[in-house]
Amino acid sequence: MTKRQEIAQETRRKIYTTACSLIEEKGFANVSVEDITRACGVAKGTFYVYFKRKEEIIFECCKEWFSDVDRKAREHKGTIVEKLAFYFKGFMEGVTCGGVELCRQWVREVINPADSPGEMCGGKYAYDHRHLTDFLNDAVKDGLLKKSTPVEVLVHLFMSELYGMMTCWCMSDTKFDPGKWVGRFAKLQLPNILAPYVADTASRKVHEVR
């Protein structure tokens, strides 16, 4: 990497971190691109050298939050319920550590129609949610879940839970505690949901609901 490229990397990074902290402080809509560039001593145009749109900052956050979660969850030892609980916990920790304003903007982006610009982490990507899908598929492959497990349905259901939590967290101005919530969900609901699909003995008897 040449000296020039190094400086460029640094500039990009500076814009990104400055943007995050400003957005977190004042809210996405209340921070202009010029606020960001002024705060790190570069010209407005420089922002657009590194990011196509103002919103791309959020996709970058997203990548940071989740880059490790699915890897760690895969490596996590334990039952499938424990693994999923771990994943959920990691997911919500990623989001909450990012900050509520960034989370808000992510939700705003993610609900946009799929053909909108910036599809990578908004729209389809987040909805399909490769992390979780791969993770469940692996569980089937590893014999933790039955071959007949409707992975797609479960992914939808779990995404619905996660997005519900995120939305409530945003609405409550972070008074809602996702950690507690995940714990509750993992203990009371997750076993019931998974019971019919867990590959062998344990926790099946739980599932007799009408």
Added chain:
Amino acid sequence: MTKRQEIAQETRRKIYTTACSLIEEKGFANVSVEDITRACGVAKGTFYVYFKRKEEIIFECCKEWFSDVDRKAREHKGTIVEKLAFYFKGFMEGVTCGGVELCRQWVREVINPADSPGEMCGGKYAYDHRHLTDFLNDAVKDGLLKKSTPVEVLVHLFMSELYGMMTCWCMSDTKFDPGKWVGRFAKLQLPNILAPYVADTASRKVHEVR
């Protein structure tokens, strides 16, 4: 009501309905206030005679969607599980009938911090969700649920479920079927969640999870 007031009512209504259909067609961000007013043959300023901000259109939708849901759910005969399932179904029907773009914008608004402008149906209002709270309190009063029922916790939990569904519905571009989802939730999860709080005999044995 004078002739003048009648005309004003009509103007307001025309702006509202035109706005809804334009937003639904093109997306909230892609419809300007001038698009709306031009489409119903009035001046731009007229919009602001009736609505403080562009976003207020959404709050109005919101009111329309839910005005009947809680009343109908209260009157609905049956077990508490059935009543709640009915409410959930009504809620999601209200949202989906409104249309996906309006729903998207509602979510965007609703996750804003509470002190933002237009608090009525955004922010706190939606989070506290009087409908659901009142409804559960009534159930306690009517003896359908135990006195010790943690109403607030349950409301949070249910809101989380509802917002999760809404978000998934928006993300999936309406391919996700909320009706089916509510049915599934009502049948498999709701009884387990409510079991410890249902006032007497039925469905308590279900709740033995670790």
Added chain:
DNA sequence: CCTAAACACTGACCGCGGGTCATTGACTTG
């Protein structure tokens, strides 16, 4: 070591769109 190409960076500029407000003129009231 020099020159030409590459390229990070600049900031004036554009256009759009949300929101305002002094003004108008039709209707209402007494």
Added chain:
DNA sequence: CAAGTCAATGACCCGCGGTCAGTGTTTAGG
């Protein structure tokens, strides 16, 4: 019929996202 009310107007303001031709420094190659 006169005075007051008020729905409606549309020119105007301004902030902001995004663009692009230009600049000066670095890099690569001869």
